[in-house]
Amino acid sequence: MFTRFRLNQLSTRSQLFLAIAGSSLLLVVLILLSMRWLFIQNFTQYLAEQERNRLQQVAEVLSEYYGQYERRQLTSDVPEHELWRVILSDIQRDVWLEPERFNLDPDLSFEELNFVTDSGELIFGPRIEDAVSQLVLFEGQVLGILSTPIPRGAVAPIDAVYAQNQQQALLYAGGAAVVLAALVAFLFANGLRRRLQSLRHSTEALAAGDASTRFSQEGMDDVAQLGRTLNKLAATLAANEYQRREFMADIAHELRTPLTVLQGELEAIEDGVRKPELPVIQRLQAQAKQLTRLVQDLDTLAQADLGGLNYRWESFDLNALTVEVSESYHDAAQAKGLSLRIVASQKPLTFYGDPERLRQVLANVLTNSIRYTDAPGTVDIHISTNETWIRVQVDDSAPSVSTDQLPRIFDRFYRVQSDRARHTGGSGLGLALVERIVRAHEGRVKATASALGGLCIIIELPRQFGGKPEHG
Known part of the structure; x- marks a missing residue:
């Protein structure tokens, strides 16, 4: 809780820097530890191989001296333990007197070695649990096993210097990696901070009422996507x-x-x-x-618009309602010199909705068609259905509405011709109400060009609405 509180007090740049730099530092430390472990393992193997080479040299000398005694037929007359002690004594004496004869490490100490005969008898040296071993052979016969402890550190000074240099190089590389990671984290966090500050300033301007502000949309990351979303909000x-x-x-x-x-x-x-x-x-x-x-x-x-319009939901015959409303406009159409024709469904179309609100929808659409259709003219009402929708289509004859004006038919106060609705008694709100009432019934309404030469209003209502399946 305390850590979270402290982090929340930091800026986004600081949090990002700490997150990236901390992750990078942890990764570098893990890599350094892994590399150091691998180096120690490999260096130990290298030292063990060196010891094995030294043992090979000693094994060859032991085999050579054993051969001399074998040729003199002395190996069978002397007990094995005494024989090897004599051989070891001879080797140490000759190495001291004539070191150039032998290809042996001058720092080699026989006391550090362990030699066990083929019969398991310890000839010289301490017992060694973890050792590097080498067979001592004479004409294919195993004479014994020569061993030395596995080295845990540099044996030769040059090896110690090499190990120290390698570890220093690892530390330097790790330090450089940490600095580089911190630099990259700082640059990345600083760049992201600038972008977030730009978003913040633009958002503050938007909150202050400046809807003309726009956000940077460069890139495909979350910040750019947020900028595009805020641009849509601003628009x-x-x-x-x-x-x-x-x-x-x-x-x-x-x-x-x-x-x-x-x-x-x-x-x-x-x-x-x-x-x-x-x-x-x-x-x-x-x-x-x-x-x-x-x-x-x-x-x-x-x-x-506020969702406060009252609706009284009930099941009713939408086909009968449409016919009833349409027939009530016969006199108004005839007075205007228009022919009103109705093509109804052959069977009832049961719908679950508000009949009075839908009556208002039909009345507004028919009033609009009769009001703006030139005489002599025609207004057609066609009712149809399928498995999904009940469709009411109202077509009228000329005048027509241009294609660019059709999308605005349902806007408040929109008039195709200036002052037309006002001179004919309209408020310019009828079709706007139609759209909202139809939408409240989860339906849809659209305006298109009519085949009769005027306007076509299409109302589609779902046959299944309000959780009740419709039948018809």
Whole structure:
């Protein structure tokens, strides 16, 4: 707990540096220990091989002197123990008198050696548990085993110097590796710190409301991916801010016209220019109704955006509901000079949802089509289904909507032609409400070009919604 607390007090650069440098230091120490162990093992083998070579020289001398006694037929007359003591005495004497005759190490001491005959009798030297051994042979016959302790350190001064130099080299290499690892860790941590600081500064600017800030996207690591994600967030916030300002401007624009009319009429009455007669009152009432309808639509849309719109879920026949709503618009279509045609399903389409909200959806779509279709024209309603979706398609004839305007059909206050909805009594919020209500039913809605020459609105609702399977 204490260590974690202390680490949390350090900067990211310091934590990264400690993590990388500490890991590198641990790795270097492990490598150095492994190399030192391998060096000791190999150096011990090297010393053992040197001892084996020295034993080979002694074994050859012992074999040579034994051969001399064998040729003089003295080996059978003298006990084995005494024979080897005599041979050893002769060798030591001759080595001292004529050292140039023998290829022996001048530092060799026979007292350090151990010689056991083939019969197992110890001739000279101490008992040795861990030893380097060499057979003593004469004409293929094993005379005995010559042994010396396995060396644990440098025997010769030159070997000691070599071992010391190697260990110093390992220490220097380890120190250099630690310094290099620390340098690399510092550079890496410092570079990452700069990138994180850039992210922090940009995030602070974003939090302060500057949605134009952008983050570095170089590389494919997590920091770069975080930068790209934050860029998407910044773009979304910028778009939302633009939509918010546009929405506020649209609301002000929508309210300005009826309020201006109301103010003008009231000032005219106040100045005595007009009398509060029935036509004037009717105009005032029409503007008040338009304001009321706009406020109601805004309130409904706000509740839908916040998820606060109330829904009453129940099972009902969506086919019958669509036919009922469509037939209620026959008179309005005929008054506009339009032909309203309905192609319904041949069987009931049971759906689990809110019938009143979906009635509002159908009414908004039909109102939009009738309002903006030129006479003489046609409005077609087609109801179909498959195993997954119930589909309601509303087509109307000219005028058409350009391809670049289709994605914005469901935006709040969006009008294909300037002031068109306002002059025909619309608030510009009908299709925006349609999209949100359909989405609340886990459905989807889209606008495309109609084969009749106008606009086509397609509403698709899932046949299985709210945890209840639909039948039809």
